[in-house]
Amino acid sequence: MDTPNSAAPGRGYLIALTSTFLWATTTIFIGYLTRQLHTPPLVLAFWRNFFVVAALWMALTMIARPQLRMKQQHVLLCATHGLTLAALNALWMTSVALNGAAVAAVLIHSSPAFTALAGWRWWGERLGALKIGAVLLSIAGCALASGAYSPAAWQVNPLGILGGLATGALFAIYGILGKVSSDKGINPWTSTLYTFAFATVFLLLAQRADTLFWLSRPLTAGPAGWREAGLGWGLTALLAVGPTLGGYGLYTVGLAYLPTTTANLIATLEPAIAAVLAFFFLGERLTFPQILGGGLILTGVLLLRLSDRSIKAPRPQSP
Numbered sequence: 001m002d003t004p005n006s007a008a009p010g011r012g013y014l015i016a017l018t019s020t021f022l023w024a025t026t027t028i029f030i031g032y033l034t035r036q037l038h039t040p041p042l043v044l045a046f047w048r049n050f051f052v053v054a055a056l057w058m059a060l061t062m063i064a065r066p067q068l069r070m071k072q073q074h075v076l077l078c079a080t081h082g083l084t085l086a087a088l089n090a091l092w093m094t095s096v097a098l099n100g101a102a103v104a105a106v107l108i109h110s111s112p113a114f115t116a117l118a119g120w121r122w123w124g125e126r127l128g129a130l131k132i133g134a135v136l137l138s139i140a141g142c143a144l145a146s147g148a149y150s151p152a153a154w155q156v157n158p159l160g161i162l163g164g165l166a167t168g169a170l171f172a173i174y175g176i177l178g179k180v181s182s183d184k185g186i187n188p189w190t191s192t193l194y195t196f197a198f199a200t201v202f203l204l205l206a207q208r209a210d211t212l213f214w215l216s217r218p219l220t221a222g223p224a225g226w227r228e229a230g231l232g233w234g235l236t237a238l239l240a241v242g243p244t245l246g247g248y249g250l251y252t253v254g255l256a257y258l259p260t261t262t263a264n265l266i267a268t269l270e271p272a273i274a275a276v277l278a279f280f281f282l283g284e285r286l287t288f289p290q291i292l293g294g295g296l297i298l299t300g301v302l303l304l305r306l307s308d309r310s311i312k313a314p315r316p317q318s319p
Helices: 007-026 026-036 040-063 070-101 101-108 109-122 129-146 158-183 188-207 207-222 223-254 260-267 270-281 288-312
Strands: none
Touching: 007 026, 007 040, 007 270, 026 040, 026 158, 026 207, 026 223, 026 260, 026 270, 040 070, 040 101, 040 223, 070 101, 070 158, 070 188, 101 129, 101 158, 101 270, 109 129, 109 158, 129 260, 158 188, 158 223, 158 260, 158 270, 158 288, 223 260, 260 288, 270 288
16 A cells, blocks of 8 residues: 555656645635635535536547546445535535534545554555654645634534534545555545546435435525626636545545645645645735745655655665
């Protein structure tokens, strides 16, 4: 699990950084859709996944039809991957509601620690000093970049904290299953298509009534309601084919080049990137703790890169 499948890890770092940047833009879309257009979070998760499946299916049909085929022996793996994604979507929304965005962001980015511990416990991965230091720096950086260093942000109920930690564990499991898919030779875009397809079905089954109500809402609204609904559908589709499909798809591609712990640690750059985007697009000023947090996260990524190189460096032969 800790050995990249390619001799070009630099490409994996670039792919993983691109996916993280795309993920960071989702907060702008989700914030507007849930707060301004009053879209229920779980309903938004369902339609976002639905548009991802539709867009990716059409793209593969036009340019890579063979990638639509899924071998029978891989169906259970993709179904498990999809169930994990659906649970992650649901618990992430719940964590934000119970803990607030700052604490929820920190808790979900505990995933590198869960991944490293799982690799050490079940796959015999080595936890060197550099990797442990990188994980600790990333968690501290997330706390600073998201604002969770404030004691007031942590005044939440225990169930909220447990739910937030569960998002970190689920994201780690999502990454591990993606790595398993890559090791089995499943095309990353095929894996993404069927993972999101299964997640869409699971989310629909979980809250069927709310989903259908939101779909029929424009039928009972006036012209203003139609305009709002059109804007909502457009932004949801854009969220799906841009940050979501690009982020998750490229993340899965990156797992062919990087170990899961590395990919998850790079993903912890998301809060820092989101803060920069908010500065440019929303006029929010970066505070010193946010800048410091981003620096700690970057340092953690660099330490992990050094750890990867030290593992692969040839040992000198004994005379």
